[in-house]
Amino acid sequence: MKKAISITSLNYSYPDGTKALDDVNIEVEQGEKIVIMGPNGAGKTTLFLHLNGIIRSDDGNVKIFGSSIGDMKVEDRIKEVGVVFAEPDDQLFMSTVYDDVAFGPLNMGLSEEEVGRRVKKALATVGLEGFEERVPHHMSFGQKKKAALAAVLSMEPRVLILDEPTANLDPKSKADLIRVINDLNRNEGVTTVIAMHDVNALADLADRVYVLNRTIVAEGTPRDIFSDPVLVKENNLDAPDLFKFFKIMRCFGADCSQTPMSIDESVTVMTKMIESLEGELYLTVDENTHSLVNEIIASYRH
Amino acid sequence: MKYPEIDKYAELDSVIHRFDPRAKIITFTLLIFSFVFIENLGVAFLTLLFSFFILLLSKIPLGFMFDRMKPGLIFVFPFLVIMPFAVEGNVLFSIYGLNITYEGVYYGILVFVRAATSIMFALTMLGTTKMDVTMKSLYSLKVPAPLVQTLMFSYRYVFVFIDEFISMWTAMTSKGFKLKANKHSLSVVGNIVGMLLVRSCERAERVHHSMSSKGYTGESRTIVKFKMQMTDYCLVAFLVGIALIFKMYEMSLL
Numbered sequence A: 001m002k003k004a005i006s007i008t009s010l011n012y013s014y015p016d017g018t019k020a021l022d023d024v025n026i027e028v029e030q031g032e033k034i035v036i037m038g039p040n041g042a043g044k045t046t047l048f049l050h051l052n053g054i055i056r057s058d059d060g061n062v063k064i065f066g067s068s069i070g071d072m073k074v075e076d077r078i079k080e081v082g083v084v085f086a087e088p089d090d091q092l093f094m095s096t097v098y099d100d101v102a103f104g105p106l107n108m109g110l111s112e113e114e115v116g117r118r119v120k121k122a123l124a125t126v127g128l129e130g131f132e133e134r135v136p137h138h139m140s141f142g143q144k145k146k147a148a149l150a151a152v153l154s155m156e157p158r159v160l161i162l163d164e165p166t167a168n169l170d171p172k173s174k175a176d177l178i179r180v181i182n183d184l185n186r187n188e189g190v191t192t193v194i195a196m197h198d199v200n201a202l203a204d205l206a207d208r209v210y211v212l213n214r215t216i217v218a219e220g221t222p223r224d225i226f227s228d229p230v231l232v233k234e235n236n237l238d239a240p241d242l243f244k245f246f247k248i249m250r251c252f253g254a255d256c257s258q259t260p261m262s263i264d265e266s267v268t269v270m271t272k273m274i275e276s277l278e279g280e281l282y283l284t285v286d287e288n289t290h291s292l293v294n295e296i297i298a299s300y301r302h
Numbered sequence B: 001m002k003y004p005e006i007d008k009y010a011e012l013d014s015v016i017h018r019f020d021p022r023a024k025i026i027t028f029t030l031l032i033f034s035f036v037f038i039e040n041l042g043v044a045f046l047t048l049l050f051s052f053f054i055l056l057l058s059k060i061p062l063g064f065m066f067d068r069m070k071p072g073l074i075f076v077f078p079f080l081v082i083m084p085f086a087v088e089g090n091v092l093f094s095i096y097g098l099n100i101t102y103e104g105v106y107y108g109i110l111v112f113v114r115a116a117t118s119i120m121f122a123l124t125m126l127g128t129t130k131m132d133v134t135m136k137s138l139y140s141l142k143v144p145a146p147l148v149q150t151l152m153f154s155y156r157y158v159f160v161f162i163d164e165f166i167s168m169w170t171a172m173t174s175k176g177f178k179l180k181a182n183k184h185s186l187s188v189v190g191n192i193v194g195m196l197l198v199r200s201c202e203r204a205e206r207v208h209h210s211m212s213s214k215g216y217t218g219e220s221r222t223i224v225k226f227k228m229q230m231t232d233y234c235l236v237a238f239l240v241g242i243a244l245i246f247k248m249y250e251m252s253l254l
Helices: A044-051 A074-080 A097-107 A112-125 A141-153 A171-188 A222-226 A229-234 A241-251 A263-276 A289-300 B021-036 B041-058 B062-086 B102-127 B131-140 B145-173 B183-212 B230-253
Strands: A003-013 A019-029 A033-037 A062-064 A081-084 A159-163 A191-195 A208-213 A215-220 B091-095 B098-101
Touching: A003 A044, A003 A191, A019 A044, A019 A191, A044 A062, A044 A081, A044 A159, A044 A191, A074 A081, A074 A097, A081 A141, A097 A112, A097 A141, A112 A141, A112 A171, A141 A159, A141 A171, A159 A171, A171 A191, A208 A222, A215 A222, A215 A229, A222 A229, A229 A289, A241 A263, A241 A289, B021 B041, B021 B102, B021 B131, B021 B230, B041 B102, B041 B230, B062 B098, B062 B102, B091 B102, B098 B102, B131 B145, B145 B183
Parallel strands: A019 A215, A033 A191, A033 A208, A081 A159, A159 A191
Antiparallel strands: A003 A019, A003 A062, A208 A215, B091 B098
16 A cells, blocks of 8 residues: 655744644555544644645655655645645635635646536535535535535545544534545545544544644554543543443443444444343443442543 | 625626626726716716616615715715815805805815715626626736735635624623723723734634645636627727716816
8 A cells, every 4th residue: 555644753843932743753544544633732733734735844754645745846736635724714715615616726727627527526525516606704614614625625635634624513514524524535545634623523534543742642543542541631632422431331241342432333332242142231230330430430531 | 793795786687787897897997087087066966877877777776885885975075074164265154264165065065976976886886796706807807916816805804804803792792891982992992903903814824824725826817707798898888988978078068
């Protein structure tokens, strides 16, 4: 498999001297789904600005498909990496949705026909067909988020970076957006890198997780990361409710082989558990149960 | 607070709406410049009547248009009040030793009528074309890109700016703040304005990041699909003809 992103020893300080990134190392394979977690001010947005070359690192520490992002021409850079920032109003700066979605392809120097095709496809992908002539200030927050995503998808980048894509969205819009991101990853092989705090939605969007707190503190599968309550607490994070619930179930004697991260996984785990006990589920309470439960709750509590 | 949406009725169908936007900008600008130099009050009233006729042709609701005209008219209203006292000439009558002159009243009304005509034309022009189309027309008329982009971003972000102001104002009133004519209120309003400026600067930086990440390098690229029809040429000829007739009529009166 090709390396989609390779970051080696990336350092960055703000103009006032505050260290924002300290020796950051990240490797992402093509087609992987990566989530970057970390406390507020951990440097996630600064890292993303490096990934599409807005902040340039002179030492060639950031490579996209083997090429240093700093050495790429603008047209090539935006073909490789697309960034969807957190605030949609910052990204919908043109007068209509069509102009916003066409902005990137026009800067790539594509023909009018190709720009039109891409705009149509991008809007269809996010479910905003018919919104071409809409003006951003007449749209809901969820629609603006989708339009901001379409404005990046129209550049057809191989790596898609999203900063807090699910923040402030209602459950339906959140589910829609997660589905779009996963479809892009599954059907078109787009590598996704997502910064998010929404741990309950994380399992659907992550093959691997990096915990960033100015430097990379930990890396692993979501289960690896959330199984370490000290790591979770030290970095102002939380584990998914379902994950904690199944850990508590163990205190009541449930014999689950692995702690599920999502509803789908929990159905599988429960089915296996009940089948192994010939169609029944035994839960018990003994003198240690409540102290074990309290221990688990306390281990994740801030 | 109302949004300053000037193109709310740009989707209507009228002869002014169908007018090619580039031709509309050029002819309406020509009409405005031609009418603001009219010296005769009677002719100026005729131009005002003509601009009202064009407004009626556009089918834009009059209430909406007069509402949008108000700020501009309030701005020129002081001329109507001050000029009768400030311009020397034949004294009509005196109030507490202050002379009101015929010339002052004449020029005060003339300035006000000219301004009302120009504002009505400008708003009819902007109100009958969607703002994005107006911007594209300006691009195709080779208006400098930085100027068009400044206009475009101003119009796009004025709504965000108003939303931010409303949310800050709501936060303040929910904490018991009441606007009064005192030093404290002035200081609080000053803080709000300062905060809005800081937020605008931060937003400008984020918007720039977003534009750069889509390949923006300062050059503006846009898709423009305009085509002049025979009706557009006829309308241009009619409006330019009207401007000439008014000018010639005024000259015949001199």
